[in-house]
Amino acid sequence: MSPKKQKLKVDLVIPVYNESEVVGQTYADIRRVVDALPYDFKFIYVDDGSNDGTVATLRKIADEDARISLLQLSRNFGHQAALTAGMDASRGDMMISMDADGQHPPEMLPQMIKLIQQGFDIVQAQRLASPDDRSLSFKKVTSNFFYWLINKISGTQVLQGAADFRALSRNALNGLRSMHEYHRFLRGMISWMGYNSVILPYHEPARLAGISKYSAGKMIRLASDAVFSFSLAPLYIGLSSGLAFFVLAIAQLAYVLILWLTGQTERVVAGWSSLMGVLLIASGIIMILLGFIGVYVGYIFQEVKRRPIYLLKGKLPDDGE
Ligand code: UDP
Ligand code: MG
Numbered sequence: 459m460s461p462k463k464q465k466l467k468v469d470l471v472i473p474v475y476n477e478s479e480v481v482g483q484t485y486a487d488i489r490r491v492v493d494a495l496p497y498d499f500k501f502i503y504v505d506d507g508s509n510d511g512t513v514a515t516l517r518k519i520a521d522e523d524a525r526i527s528l529l530q531l532s533r534n535f536g537h538q539a540a541l542t543a544g545m546d547a548s549r550g551d552m553m554i555s556m557d558a559d560g561q562h563p564p565e566m567l568p569q570m571i572k573l574i575q576q577g578f579d580i581v582q583a584q585r586l587a588s589p590d591d592r593s594l595s596f597k598k599v600t601s602n603f604f605y606w607l608i609n610k611i612s613g614t615q616v617l618q619g620a621a622d623f624r625a626l627s628r629n630a631l632n633g634l635r636s637m638h639e640y641h642r643f644l645r646g647m648i649s650w651m652g653y654n655s656v657i658l659p660y661h662e663p664a665r666l667a668g669i670s671k672y673s674a675g676k677m678i679r680l681a682s683d684a685v686f687s688f689s690l691a692p693l694y695i696g697l698s699s700g701l702a703f704f705v706l707a708i709a710q711l712a713y714v715l716i717l718w719l720t721g722q723t724e725r726v727v728a729g730w731s732s733l734m735g736v737l738l739i740a741s742g743i744i745m746i747l748l749g750f751i752g753v754y755v756g757y758i759f760q761e762v763k764r765r766p767i768y769l770l771k772g773k774l775p776d777d778g779e
Contacts, residue, residue, distance in 0.1 A: 465498040467551045468571060471544030473504045473537055474558040478511040479667040484560045485519055491564040497571065501526045503558075504544040507534035520774050530772040536676060538642040538683075539768040541622060545631060554625040560666035562623040566658065570625040573656055579630040580648060580655035583623040585662045600677070608684050611691035614650045616684075617657065624648070640760050640767060643684040650688075686753050693754070696747040703740060 470488065474481055485501070492499045503516050505528060513530065520526040529543050541555055552574045556562040562583065570581045605618045622644060626634065630653050637647055672680075685692070717725055 465496065466571070466575070467498045467500065467549070468492075469500045469502055469548040469550035469553045470567075471502045471504065471541060471548060471553055471555045472558050473506055473540035473544060473555075474508060474512050474516070475506040475534060475537070475540070475671045476508045476510045476512060477558045477668065477671075478508070478515055480559050480665070481512055482515050482519065483666055484558050487560065488556075488564040488567075489523075491567055495568060495571070498550075499525055500550060502544045502547050503528045504540040505530045506536070506540040507531050517774065526774075528772075528774040529770055532769040532771040535768045536679070537622065537672070538644055538680070541644060542642060543768045543770070545626075546635060548631060550628075552625055552627055553631050554623075556623050557621075559668065561662050561664070562621065563660060563663065566623075566660060570658065573658070574625050574627050577654065578656045579627040579653035580651075581625040582617065582648070582655055582657050583621050584617055584657050584659045585619040585621050586659045587619075597677075604681050604684070608646070608688065611685070612646065612688035614646050614688055616646050616649055620645045620649075621662070623660075627653075629653070638764075638767075639687065640763075640765060641683040641687045641757055642767065643680060643687060646684055646688050682753070686757050692750040693747075696743075696750070699743045699747075703743075706736075 470492075477484075481503075488501070501523070503526065505513050505516065513528070516526070516528050520528055527547070529547055531540060531543060535543075544555065545553060552571065554567065554570060556564070566583065570583075573581045602618070605616060608616050626648075630648075630651065633651050633653070634644075634647060637651075639647075717723065
């Protein structure tokens with residue numbers, strides 16, 4: 459520490475993908491909160507291959523606010539990769555990741571920072587179900603099923619409703635940055651790390667404008683990254699169903715043997731349908747399992763290639779780093 463007391467450096471990592479409708483407004487909202495706080499803030503915007511006016515808006519904002527830096531990925535790599543790019547660029551004493559669509563209320567920032575200052579390494583915001591929203595949307599049902607599944611089959615507990623809205627101490631951020639896996643499910647990776655963590659519940663407001671940038675395809679990819687990179691349970695389905703079939707086979711052998719020994723051989727020529735049934739079930743299970751193994755082999759293949767998680771095509775300010 460220099461003799462002059464240095465202000466705490468807080469980096470805000472904000473991934474954006476086609477958010478031209480909201481990015482100016484959410485920047486102004488965040489700014490209103492942080493300008494009243496006695497910390498040294500930096501905004502790290504990560505453009506995840508937007509093709510609307512998002513980058514132009516961010517450039518304009520960056521011209522007027524020296525605290526803004528902008529990383530441009532070479533294409534759309536996805537939210538988790540964009541977050542990773544921003545976290546890699548963070549040099550502050552702590553880092554807070556948040557969305558650019560106004561769903562992560564900046565009013566929570568002071569409390570998150572205080573908790574890190576008190577010694578927590580991870581402050582995880584948890585989205586609460588709104589009390590007056592009883593609708594059963596597709597997203598809600600699938601998300602509930604997903605959290606139930608991942609907590610059942612992976613050794614890592616992932617908090618229901620955990621958002622990618624969280625603060626990490628320098629320590630925790632360094633820990634996370636040492637994990638280079640290609641298939642990233644950050645919520646799981648953070649929970650896997652351990653450290654002192656605290657949960658901060660919040661009610662999520664609606665998007666300021668525009669539609670969700672998490673398409674169904676992107677949600678499925680995230681879910682499969684979570685299942686296949688955090689759990690070997692699908693492979694064990696094979697082992698247990700194989701065992702079940704083995705037990706059935708022994709029972710059947712015993713049955714036939716008893717019929718032989720008791721001289722009832724005419725009853726041995728049993729029905730065709732039961733035979734077909736067993737055959738179809740067994741081959742169905744084998745095919746599903748081969749599929750699971752195929753997915754794991756694919757994941758391993760992508761990991762061993764050691765491709766970068768994202769590529770940059772531009773940077774503002776361009777400090778040549
Ligand atoms: N996002 C991104 N890349 C993507 C999809 C989304 O950087 O491929 C950003 C998006 O701009 C937003 C955040 O990630 O700032 C969360 O996305 P979104 O709000 O669309 O997800 P939802 O809140 O609907 O789950
Ligand atoms: Mg959102």
